[in-house]
Amino acid sequence: MxxxxxxxxxxxxxxxxxxxxxxxxxxxxxxxxxxxxxxxxxxxxNFDNISQAWLYGDHYKWRAMRTNGIDESYCTGNRSDEEKFQKWAETVPYTLRNPLYHWTHLELQRYFGIGEVLNGKSAPDIYKRSSELLREKDFSCRNLLKKMNxxxxxxxxxxxxxxxxxxxxxxxxxxxxxxxxxxxxxxxxxxxxxxxxxxxxxxxxxxxxxxxxxxxxxxxxxxxxxxxxxxxxxxxxxxxxxxxxxxxxxxxxxxxxxxxxxxxxxxxxxxxxxxxxxxxxxxxxxxxxxxxxxxxxxxxxxxxxxxxxxxxxxxxxxxxxxxxxxxxxxxxxxxxxxxxxxxxxxxxxxxxxxxxxxxxxxxxxxxxxxxxxxxxxxxxxxxxxxxxxxxxxxxxxxxxxxxxxxxxxxxxxxxxxxxxxxxxxxxxxxxxxxxxxxxxxxxxxxxxxxxxxxxxxxxxxxxxx
The missing domain is CATH 3.20.20.140 (Metal-dependent hydrolases)
Structure with a gap:
């Protein structure tokens, strides 16, 4: 295997x-x-956190969250960025065989070196680690593009x-x-x-x-x-x-x-x-x-x-x-x-x-x-x-x-x-x-x-x- x-x-x-x-x-x-x-x-x-970089405007993820029974307030609504990320993380295991599952984990690996599977339990630590990196100069928008050549x-x-x-x-x-x-x-x-x-x-x-x-x-x-x-x-x-x-x-x-x-x-x-x-x-x-x-x-x-x-x-x-x-x-x-x-x-x-x-x-x-x-x-x-x-x-x-x-x-x-x-x-x-x-x-x-x-x-x- x-x-x-x-x-x-x-x-x-x-x-x-x-x-x-x-x-x-x-x-x-x-x-x-x-x-x-x-x-x-x-x-x-620079983004303040991974929700700003990952969830804002991403209707692919919103569709999956709605299908998973997540309230709109966690998609386009006024919930906090950390709350939105948590609900997305809880949705990720249910996206298996959807390209979102692959993209999500490729992006965590390639940008942040995070190899863990994202789910509700791993979400708080992944949110913290990725958000801390995104606030660094090396993770500004231009540098994110340069990382991908x-x-x-x-x-x-x-x-x-x-x-x-x-x-x-x-x-x-x-x-x-x-x-x-x-x-x-x-x-x-x-x-x-x-x-x-x-x-x-x-x-x-x-x-x-x-x-x-x-x-x-x-x-x-x-x-x-x-x-x-x-x-x-x-x-x-x-x-x-x-x-x-x-x-x-x-x-x-x-x-x-x-x-x-x-x-x-x-x-x-x-x-x-x-x-x-x-x-x-x-x-x-x-x-x-x-x-x-x-x-x-x-x-x-x-x-x-x-x-x-x-x-x-x-x-x-x-x-x-x-x-x-x-x-x-x-x-x-x-x-x-x-x-x-x-x-x-x-x-x-x-x-x-x-x-x-x-x-x-x-x-x-x-x-x-x-x-x-x-x-x-x-x-x-x-x-x-x-x-x-x-x-x-x-x-x-x-x-x-x-x-x-x-x-x-x-x-x-x-x-x-x-x-x-x-x-x-x-x-x-x-x-x-x-x-x-x-x-x-x-x-x-x-x-x-x-x-x-x-x-x-x-x-x-x-x-x-």
């Missing part, structure tokens, strides 16, 4: 062990999509963000790069009740009134240039589906004018605007030389009572079963037709779409860039052993795994970076098993190079880091 979480965790044979320990383990990390707070990096914040973090930022923290951080000339990512979804979803207020706020930033489709495009282009000046290389969209019906700019402008006049839009009118602005953004990304990312398929805010009381991103989302293929084909095809398709990463949340995405990307890989259109890593509910394995297998079967740009955290926590290790171990085990089974040649030099490329080099080249 293997020891829990030993040095060969998730590695089932000698070849897998060699691939991980000799090729993958030491590779640096490019975390090209996350939700880390830029102010905490810019200010090099992180070279680049790309935060997720709204066009309404001031970018003041990115500016301050960039002015210091740090070796660890923090770059913004452009996420303009607020200006796509015209049927959102807050759409007009977003336009007003954007107008105040860019210095002119926004009263038409053309001025929306102009304002977003101005903000994109501001982002690019701070090293931005990526955009990101979190949408249920791609919007890609036939449109005219006149139709899109008419929709903007109607909303500004206080009139309701039909579903068709809203969809025409969404399709028009998403296409215009795609053209802009290509002109800027950026990579566009699409996170597709989440059914968000399912619990209306919780949404009303707690707001979005608090743990009430699930996998959606939206049709994706036809619209995705039209969207990418319209951009590609006129050579306006930027490098693209597509993440899906429904595993039933894996093979569809894996084949869709092949339609638009035109030889101009290795892996120009990518099938993104297992995302959100698929960010676990089975989800990663299925994504790797689908991409391997229908594309080129060797050109894959690898893993990211998609996290709000500075303690989440062992997810890169988790992914690397799974990748090495899959390849090691193939070699041991005679399905790949016993060429560790070449397979090890492929592993290193997926872990770091492919992303570094793809994003021009």
């Amino acid at each position: 293997k020891k829990f979480l030993d040095e060969n965790f998730l590695l089932t044979n000698k070849t897998s062990e060699t691939l991980y320990h000799e090729f993958a383990k030491a590779m640096p990390v490019i975390d090209y999509h996350n939700h880390l707070p830029p102010d905490q990096i810019a200010n090099d914040t 992180v070279k680049v973090v790309c935060t997720t930022d709204d066009p309404l963000d001031s970018l003041e923290h990115h500016k301050a951080y960039a002015a210091e000339g740090n070796e660890l790069k923090m770059l913004p990512t452009f996420r303009p979804d607020k200006f796509i979803l015209i049927d959102n009740p807050d759409f007009l207020s977003y336009l007003e706020r954007l107008g105040a930033i860019v210095g002119f009134g926004i009263d038409s489709f053309e001025t929306i495009k102009k304002a977003l282009a101005q903000r994109a240039r501001d982002f690019a000046a701070l090293g931005c290389r990526l955009s990101d969209h979190g949408l249920e589906q791609i919007f890609a019906i036939d449109f005219t700019e006149e139709g899109a402008d008419k929709a903007v004018k109607k909303v500004r006049a206080g009139q309701s839009l039909s579903t068709a009118e809203a969809l025409e605007y969404k399709s028009a602005i998403l296409h215009a953004l795609g053209v802009m990304y290509a002109e800027l030389g950026w990579t566009q990312q699409f996170h597709l398929g989440a059914l968000r805010n399912n619990n209306r009572r919780a949404m009303r009381q707690l707001g979005p991103d608090t743990g009430w989302d699930s996998i959606g079963d939206f049709p994706q293929a036809a619209a995705l084909s039209r969207f990418l095809g319209k951009l590609d037709e006129y050579n306006q398709l930027a490098k693209t990463v597509i993440y899906n949340l429904n595993p039933a779409d894996n093979e569809m995405i894996a084949t869709m990307i092949g339609n638009f890989n035109d030889g101009s860039v290795a892996g120009k259109v990518q099938f993104g890593s297992g995302w959100w509910f698929l960010d676990q052993k089975d989800g990663m394995t299925r994504q790797i297998n689908a991409l391997s079967n229908m594309g080129l795994l060797s050109r894959f740009i690898g893993m990211l955290t998609d996290s709000r926590s500075f303690l989440s970076f062992p997810r890169h290790e988790y992914f690397r171990r799974i990748l090495c085990n899959i390849l090691g098993e193939d070699i041991e089974n005679g399905e790949l040649p016993d060429d560790l030099a070449w397979t090890g190079e492929v592993v290193q490329n997926i872990c770091y080099n492919n992303a570094s080249r793809f994003f021009n880091f």
